[in-house]
Amino acid sequence: MTTGAVPLPLDVPELSIGTVAEGLVRRTILPSGVRVLTEHVPGSRSATIGYWIGAGSRDELGAVDGLPSRHGSTHFLEHLLFKGTPSRTALDIAISFDSVGGEHNAVTSKEYTCYYAKVRDADLPMAVSVLSDMVTSSLLDPIEFENERGVILEELAMAEDDGGDLVGEKIFEAVLAGHPLGRPVGGTPDAIRAVTRDAVWQHYAAGYRPNDLIVSAAGAVDHDELVCAVEASLRLSSWDLDTPAAPRPRRSTTAWTPGEIAPVTVVRKPTEQASVMVGMPGIVAGDDRRTTMAVLNSVFGGGMSSRLFQEVREKRGLAYSVYSYAASYSDAGVFMMAAGCTPGRESTVTELMLAELRRLADDGITADELDRAHGQLSGSAALALEDSDTRMSRLGRAELTLGEFVDLDESVRRLNAVSRDDVQRLARELADGPMGIAAVGPVDADAFSPAVTV
Incomplete structure (x- = not known):
């Protein structure tokens, strides 16, 4: 085995x-x-x-x-x-x-x-x-x-x-x-x-x-x-299966260097809510810190006990939907935080999201938060594998993108190896890097103060 x-x-x-x-x-x-x-x-x-x-x-x-x-x-x-x-x-x-x-x-x-x-x-x-x-x-x-x-x-x-x-x-x-x-x-x-x-x-x-x-x-x-x-x-198709060929090489994993990010992008629409996202460069799919990113996201905005959910929704009632997520590709990645709120609150909500990211970068996470993230991620990974859809997708993505197969035990081992210092270092990298804001709804670009568009 x-x-x-x-x-x-x-x-x-x-x-x-x-x-x-x-x-x-x-x-x-x-x-x-x-x-x-x-x-x-x-x-x-x-x-x-x-x-x-x-x-x-x-x-x-x-x-x-x-x-x-x-x-x-x-x-x-x-x-x-x-x-x-x-x-x-x-x-x-x-x-x-x-x-x-x-x-x-x-x-x-x-x-x-x-x-x-x-x-x-x-x-x-x-x-x-x-x-x-x-x-x-x-x-x-x-x-x-x-x-x-x-x-x-x-x-x-x-x-x-x-x-x-x-x-x-x-x-x-x-x-x-x-x-x-x-x-x-x-x-x-x-x-x-x-x-x-x-x-x-x-x-x-x-x-x-x-x-x-x-x-x-x-x-x-x-x-x-x-x-x-x-x-x-x-063989029933027109494809040539008789000419030997090597599998298509996997994509280059050399990280792309981001250019200048527009500070604020607004699409004015007569909606009942303002949809706001703050985005920044993340990590590539093959980065060894992808498990650290998963832990960071879990603590920051990945569930009902996350910091964003508790601060923006539970304590202040400023949004129904508020969360964060990370997306990684072969040579680039993004980290996002998002919320939907009543028009007029978009600046306040954005300030709170940025403040929480800064607090994560400055103070790190607690031991309890790390334990909860380990439990959430290992539990959800195990439950997902009850479905053949997830197992099929795991195989396809492993072959297509990463070039390695990782079983559940190894995934859990990697999760348990992530430390509080690892998470804080990655949070600092995100918070100190370039970022931009996008908003859709009855919103003006000048609603976001200079203090928000850091």
């Missing part, structure tokens, strides 16, 4: 990881570069499977050398891959899963796209067949393309009406200004209106190849059977 973090080198075609308290994890790299990872969970009667492509919104090329911009292509593909292949209509795809009580969907992010399904163990071969067909052989039908353009614009309009969603996009644009990660995952309305089918097809052809694909599955799954099923289903 293996404990600790297990590397996932791209030049080792077969790996088997037997953990102390969990199921068997295996990985096979096919000669074409396709990677298949499984985690067999004893006693499970269902399985979750995901087809991961390491292409997200950050990979969309802009207009260059006379070629049209591909911005918005990732979101388009998330929709269009469900709209039919030479052998299946959109209705066929939907019926395949509905008729067995399965779930299927997709998620688009800044660095990857995942098409996934959850089915009974007996229906896993069907899920492999359908997902393989979708990922490799989408028609990107011109009529469906224009239909989905309208659907995506409606989706973006819905998000535009949500102050919390909109302020999140604005703070990302501010903190990651000049980096492709700063662009909205779903594209802007202007980008969606302008992108052509040819541009989306070019994005599809460039990022959806055998050595780009990772298939991960967890639950009632037999590894060898799944590998055979994946390879057989892919």
Whole structure:
């Protein structure tokens, strides 16, 4: 049995990881570069499977050398891959899963796209067949393309009406200004209106190849059977599986140096609440301090006992929703604190959030807070693994981003190794660095005093 973090080198075609308290994890790299990872969970009667492509919104090329911009292509593909292949209509795809009580969907992010399904163990071969067909052989039908353009614009309009969603996009644009990660995952309305089918097809052809694909599955799954099923289903497509290829290299982890951050970004809207976020550069996904960041976030704004929740909501009643979170990518990261409040209170709430961050940096956390964070994070990690969806995602992200598999025991060990000094050092780095404020609602930029925009 293996404990600790297990590397996932791209030049080792077969790996088997037997953990102390969990199921068997295996990985096979096919000669074409396709990677298949499984985690067999004893006693499970269902399985979750995901087809991961390491292409997200950050990979969309802009207009260059006379070629049209591909911005918005990732979101388009998330929709269009469900709209039919030479052998299946959109209705066929939907019926395949509905008729067995399965779930299927997709998620688009800044660095990857995942098409996934959850089915009974007996229906896993069907899920492999359908997902393989979708990922490799989408028609990107011109009529469906224009239909989905309208659907995506409606989706973006819905998000535009949500102050919390909109302020999140604005703070990302501010903190990651000049980096492709700063662009909205779903594209802007202007980008969606302008992108052509040819541009989306070019994005599809460039990022959806055998050595780009990772298939991960967890639950009632037999590894060898799944590998055979994946390879057989892919051979029915136009993909070349006979030409040997190495898996696509993982992204560079060299940290990006942030530029100047706009102090205040305001979008005036006649909403009932003002949505406010304070954002600053965080840490990259591979940073050894990512567990420290998790502890810091737990104490600061990660739950009902957190400092932000207690200070802003419980003691003062200034907001219903107040929290913090961290997002990490291969070469950049962000740390955010957010609140929704009555217009006119946005400056006070922002001052309080900044004051709490400064207090965390100056005074650190208590021993009780550290113990609560350890308990919250280790408990939530254990509970999450009761779900095959989480196990499937853990495999996919480990292979795609980190290049190592970390079991629950190792995760808990890393959590317990985080000290109060570790948290305070990271808090100082955040508090002393550049930051910006974004607000959406009936708010003016001058509502934020110079003391707030430190």
